[in-house]
Amino acid sequence: MLPPTLLAMTIDVVPFAICAERLAVLLARHSAGWRLPGGSIGADEDLDAAARRHLVEQTELGEVYLEQLYTFGQPDRDPGQRTVAVAYYALVPAGRPPVDALPIADRVRWASVDALPALTLDHGEIVALAHRRLAAKLAYSTIALQLMPERFTLSELQAVHETILGEPLDKRNFRKRILALDCIEVTGDMARRGGHRPARLYRAKRPGQVDFIK
Amino acid sequence: MLPPTLLAMTIDVVPFAICAERLAVLLARHSAGWRLPGGSIGADEDLDAAARRHLVEQTELGEVYLEQLYTFGQPDRDPGQRTVAVAYYALVPAGRPPVDALPIADRVRWASVDALPALTLDHGEIVALAHRRLAAKLAYSTIALQLMPERFTLSELQAVHETILGEPLDKRNFRKRILALDCIEVTGDMARRGGHRPARLYRAKRPGQVDFIK
């Protein structure tokens, strides 16, 4: 058998968050436009670790849910040199320090998935695939909790689902289903925001953990 | 940003088939035991193409369903040199020329997934992940048809499902569900095998295509 080929490899990360009721991706400024955060893999670095490192270095988003998505290796995907990209997606909880307040604010930007600027290489496709995967996972896992702040209302959680799926959900059925999953619990505190009845605040029972359902 | 790192990359393929009512994997003989078919990636070769090429070269199995599974990149997964493996799985229809009849018969071997020999590196984990993925896909796609010969009976299809899931299924419910999917059609011919009533032979309506359901 032939020895393994040496190939240029990168990591690309699709960092998702909910911004202003929209599913948004954090993009990094690049000479030729915008691209996904990412970069090289250390000689002795795990792929997951490399993804996390690039995310922290370029976006200051640590401690987020991270999952491998797909590996893109078409020879012509990078017109410069042949590069294989291992793509990941990350879920950033709402309530993290907003990018505008960070020193890196001029290097990155949140962009809504349905109004993305042109991205370098095949990064547009990578985002599209990540979005589909995320939407599919809503149906059979508790993954949406990874996009929520520590404490949240049921209406907020429902809005996140609706944003990702792109369709409205029935309030009573949604609540029934979520509570039956036994993945969140009441905190006892109330969110009083706006001129209306205060809402109960919930928290994840097992923060950081994604459960599969059914 | 740093330039992409050059890393040793390989392709590993998990070729599944149903042999003797068991889910089996085709293994390749290796100096240090058994391993999955696979190998290097050509400098200008697509990853999918490389997976298909290795499968043909090492196992003579062309024209099979092939899907990327996961990319394994732990730094210590290969004690020799650091190697990243892009893993695929393949589904081989029953009724292909059996391996024993091929000139490569002494280099490869079908092994049942529940009686695998020790495999090199992390290939055992790769097989386990592929098996889980395949079992999961039975529930929401017509992927099992990729393991069937051109013409097959409903009982044979049910047996394939049962073998992969490792549990028996109800005959009437299974038939109702499969026929409702509108993915197979009667050929008009009958399979008369054994001392009992002949069975209708079906064929896939869209051979080679995997539909998602629900």
Added chain:
DNA sequence: ACAAAAGTGTTTTTGTTACACCCATGT
């Protein structure tokens, strides 16, 4: 008092599961 979002059950519909007998062939 009004506007705005929170909270709450029941009915209907749909899909899933459980289950048993006759049929056509080879021996």
Added chain:
DNA sequence: ACATGGGTGTAACAAAAACACTTTTGT
């Protein structure tokens, strides 16, 4: 005639969908 797997429908149950009004706050 008997053994073997092929073929078929219905009733019970569970899950999902549809649906409207009262409550609590801020202004």
